[in-house]
Amino acid sequence: MTLTECRGWLPAGKRAAVCxxxxDVHPATSRDEFDAGGDLGRGALGHVERLLDRHPQLRVTLFVTPDWRLRRLVPTRKWLTRIPFLRERIHWAPLTPRGHFRIDRFPQFVAYLNTLPRTDCALHGLNHAHRGPRMAVEFQEQSRATCSALLQEARRIFATAGLRHVQGFAPPAWNAPPSLCAALNEADFHFVTSARDLNTPVSERARTAMSGVHGASLIHPMWIRCASSDGPTSATARPCRLVHFTTNFQATSTIERARAVIEAGGLLSIKAHIFKTGGGITMLDGLDAAYCDHLERIWRELHRRYGDALWWTSLAEVAGRCRATLS
Ligand SMILES: [Zn+2]
Known part of the structure; x- marks a missing residue:
């Protein structure tokens, strides 16, 4: 896997950017295991609405799973998971039946997302599930051809649902193996977010070393090229136009980290998960009222300090700037 610097992505007059x-957005409601957007503005997505309302400069990217199947996020099957050979071949918790949360079956959910202002939707896997112990890590050992088929199915569901979206992809649990990157590039996706690093000290040259891809820039978009190991039809034939973004900030991060990214001329890429608690876990970066308050304090401070020098943008827009430098 090769990562190379994208140059010239910041517009003239801007010193840094915020995304x-x-x-995990999908149509589950509070009557299911957890509200992941299905309660619309009355529930979890109401937090997103509140942030959009109060911060007219803010742009939001919602990563939506087309056919979410994880009911629990922790294993519930015990003895089966101890049997060698079998343990890798079963789901460690029962799944929701295929199609149950497929977004084209929830027209109100789709209509709601389509009307959110300054909001892009993009793909977050297909099912968000995998057999074996890493049950939420959808892309692991699959071949490029299998990844291509999964992407095609995911895109087909978005299209059938009529969900407006951009050509971005967030692999569930950050994991983007080379076969997936090759398939993304081949299918002309514009960007992928597959590294999260909340610990590495911020600098111009800092590289990611936490979740997902290691060795990507902590604060700058990069070109990512993943030559697939399964055959000569891999993406190496297609020029690399896939932009990689690192998540470098979440609920547990401080204003000092945000300022350091801005001072270093980088992209402050902030992540949340749509639900705080559900499926047996609590998300540190679940978008609850406390996280919204934290974000609002930081955004007000950044706006006050840097004003128009800060580019409030979206992942798709930054990827578009990067790709424009190629043509
Ligand atoms: Zn996820």
């Missing part, structure tokens, strides 16, 4: 994205 905000939310993962």
């Amino acid at each position: 905000f994205s939310v993962d």
Whole structure:
């Protein structure tokens, strides 16, 4: 896997940029295991609405799972998961039946997302599930051809649902193996977010070393090229136009980290998850009222300090700037 610097992505007059994205959006409601957007503005997505209302400069990217199947996010099957050979081949918790949360079956959910202002939707996997112990890590050992088929199915569901979206992809649990990157590039996706690093000290040259891809820039978009190991039809034939973004900020991060990214001329890429608690876990960066308050304090401070020098943008827009430098 090769990562190379994208140059010239900041517009003239801007010293740094801010993006905000939310993962795991799908039509489950509070009557299911957890509200992941299905309660619309009355529930979890109301937090997103509140942030959009109060911060007219803010742009949001919602990563939506087309056919979410994880009912629990922790294993519930015990003895089966101890049997060698079998343990890798079963789901460690029962799944929701295929199609149950497929977004084209929820027209109100789709209509709601389509009317949110200054909001892009993009793909977050297909099912968000995998057999074996890493049950939420959808892309692991699959071949490029399998990844291509999964992407095609995901895109087809978005299209059938009529969900307006951009050509971005957030692999569930950050994991983007080379076969997936090759498939994304081949299908002409514009960007992928597959690294999260909340610990590495911020600097111009800092590289990611936490979740997902290691060695990507902590604060700058990069070109990502993943040559697939399964055959000569891999993406190496297609020029690399896939932009990689690192998540470098979440609920547990401080205003000092945000300022350091801005001072270093980077992209402050903030992540949240749409639900705080559900499926047996609590998300540190679940978008609850406390996280919204934290974000609002930081955004007001950044706006006050840097004003128009800060580019409030979206992942798709930054990727578009990067890709424009190629043509
Ligand atoms: Zn996820």
